Amino acid sequence: MFQITAEPLESLSPPGGQSHVGGIVEFIGLVRDLNEGREVSLLEYEVYEALAVKEGERILTEAGAKFPIEAAWCVHRVGRLEIGDLAIRVRVAAGHRAEAFDACRFIVDEVKSRVPIWKKEHYRDGDSGWIGVEEPRA
Amino acid sequence: MRVQIRYFASLREKRAVSEESRETKSATPEELYRELQEAFGLPLPWACLRVAVNGEFAEGGRLLQDGDEVTFIPPVAGG
Numbered sequence: 001m002f003q004i005t006a007e008p009l010e011s012l013s014p015p016g017g018q019s020h021v022g023g024i025v026e027f028i029g030l031v032r033d034l035n036e037g038r039e040v041s042l043l044e045y046e047v048y049e050a051l052a053v054k055e056g057e058r059i060l061t062e063a064g065a066k067f068p069i070e071a072a073w074c075v076h077r078v079g080r081l082e083i084g085d086l087a088i089r090v091r092v093a094a095g096h097r098a099e100a101f102d103a104c105r106f107i108v109d110e111v112k113s114r115v116p117i118w119k120k121e122h123y124r125d126g127d128s129g130w131i132g133v134e135e136p137r138a
Numbered sequence: 139m140r141v142q143i144r145y146f147a148s149l150r151e152k153r154a155v156s157e158e159s160r161e162t163k164s165a166t167p168e169e170l171y172r173e174l175q176e177a178f179g180l181p182l183p184w185a186c187l188r189v190a191v192n193g194e195f196a197e198g199g200r201l202l203q204d205g206d207e208v209t210f211i212p213p214v215a216g217g
Contacts, residue, residue, distance in 0.1 A: 029217050045216070046147055048209060050193050076216055088217050108217060116190075117216030118147035130148045132215035 002056030006079040009086040014073045021070050021093040025100040027108050029088040031081045039124040045078040048116040059110040067103035069094040139204040147212045152181050168198035
């Protein structure tokens with residue numbers, strides 16, 4: 001299940017486990033106070049929600065086809081986030097740890113590169129800017 | 139033909155609207171983007187964008203139809 005929410009992620013409960021799950025890996029992405037040497041004061045995430053949910057679900061389906069996992073869940077927060085806030089949670093349950101780690105990393109990497117979510121950084125010096133705009137599409 | 143255009147992130151800020159309806163003779167999303175760049179000075183080069191038509195990713199060379207919703211997708215930065 002892939003979700004977008006403007007609410008804090010700490011309180012969300014992922015879907016329940018299954019009896020053949022031997023390990024769960026969860027990646028938690030937080031808002032950091034420093035990016036490329038600049039002091040960040042807050043972030044704004046913007047989303048094209050309908051397409052983001054479709055693309056996010058596709059990524060979870062791909063992870064399920066590529067790795068022998070039991071369940072995958074991802075939630076991304078949008079709106080204004082402060083330093084230390086949770087921006088993304090990715091949780092994978094599998095029979096064994098190796099595939100849980102591998103699938104979790106795959107999902108995080110794909111979400112960052114494919115899901116239509118944008119990040120604007122506001123800096124302590126008053127400047128701000130959208131991230132990723134200088135990188136041409138591969 | 140008339141199309142609906144949606145903008146996000148730096149494109150939305152530059153255009154100062156999140157969507158608009160526009161009469162155009164552009165046949166494809168790529169032509170439409172070049173027309174909008176000329177009209178509004180949109181900041182991103184076509185080569186770094188993806189495009190969605192009617193809520194699904196599409197090729198820049200797809201033929202547009204009257205009533206299509208076209209969304210230009212700047213480089214993403216989730217996570």
